[in-house]
Amino acid sequence: MTATIRIVRAGGGQSEFTVQVGEFTTLLDALEQIRGEQDEGLLYRHSCHHGSCGTCGVIANGKRVLSCVTRVSELAQPVELRPLTPYSVIGDLAIDPAPLYSKFPDDASILRPSEAQPDAIPPAEIPGFTRFENCIECGLCESVCPVLSAGGVTPSRPFMGPAALAAYSREIEKHPERADELLNEIDSPEGVWGCDRALQCSLVCPVEVYPAKQIAVLQRKIEARKAPEQEPRRH
Numbered sequence: 001m002t003a004t005i006r007i008v009r010a011g012g013g014q015s016e017f018t019v020q021v022g023e024f025t026t027l028l029d030a031l032e033q034i035r036g037e038q039d040e041g042l043l044y045r046h047s048c049h050h051g052s053c054g055t056c057g058v059i060a061n062g063k064r065v066l067s068c069v070t071r072v073s074e075l076a077q078p079v080e081l082r083p084l085t086p087y088s089v090i091g092d093l094a095i096d097p098a099p100l101y102s103k104f105p106d107d108a109s110i111l112r113p114s115e116a117q118p119d120a121i122p123p124a125e126i127p128g129f130t131r132f133e134n135c136i137e138c139g140l141c142e143s144v145c146p147v148l149s150a151g152g153v154t155p156s157r158p159f160m161g162p163a164a165l166a167a168y169s170r171e172i173e174k175h176p177e178r179a180d181e182l183l184n185e186i187d188s189p190e191g192v193w194g195c196d197r198a199l200q201c202s203l204v205c206p207v208e209v210y211p212a213k214q215i216a217v218l219q220r221k222i223e224a225r226k227a228p229e230q231e232p233r234r235h
């Protein structure tokens with residue numbers, strides 16, 4: 001079957017392409033087809049093609065998705081693609097994700113020990129099992145956050161955002177000895193108290209990080225630190 005892909009550019013203007021798709025053709029496949037056969041200058045980001053690297057986020061028919069795991073056949077025609085807000089656009093669908101990483105905690109560790117696998121034998125050069133964090137830093141949560149992205153490219157007010165705050169939550173879980181230092185950094189209107197609890201970040205997250213839940217956990221930890229100590233009961 002044929003599908004129509006309409007690419008709407010951030011600065012105005014749009015282009016429409018007709019592509020051949022099957023049931024399992026993804027949006028990224030379609031973009032590769034367009035670039036290979038119709039517009040070799042088309043810009044978009046991708047790497048892994050299987051939902052792991054987090055680079056291929058786009059807005060498709062108004063929804064934030066990873067283009068490499070979203071089937072064209074499941075989308076209404078024409079499929080309208082836009083670059084992710086609130087990031088600045090390098091060109092076409094390619095955005096600059098630098099602001100996303102800049103708000104992550106300093107010195108955050110990105111690997112963690114995995115559950116021991118009793119029967120597995122790790123390669124000799126790897127000192128024990130490690131795995132990457134679930135978060136793939138795709139930015140979909142930031143893009144759907146009403147505080148950061150509702151106004152387009154300009155956040156409605158300063159806010160660290162769900163991806164960075166979820167990273168703080170993970171860092172505190174892995175390194176409890178850093179809890180005071182890290183909670184101090186996010187106890188502000190730009191930090192955990194900037195969240196409007198729209199929960200959209202948790203709904204859109206493709207890897208079940210649940211940023212809104214992590215923000216609530218951080219808020220409770222901060223409140224617990226501030227709560228006056230209970231008077232001991234007198235008998």
Ligand code: FES
Nearest residue numbers: 049051053054068
């Ligand atoms: S290309 Fe890696 S997540 Fe889509």
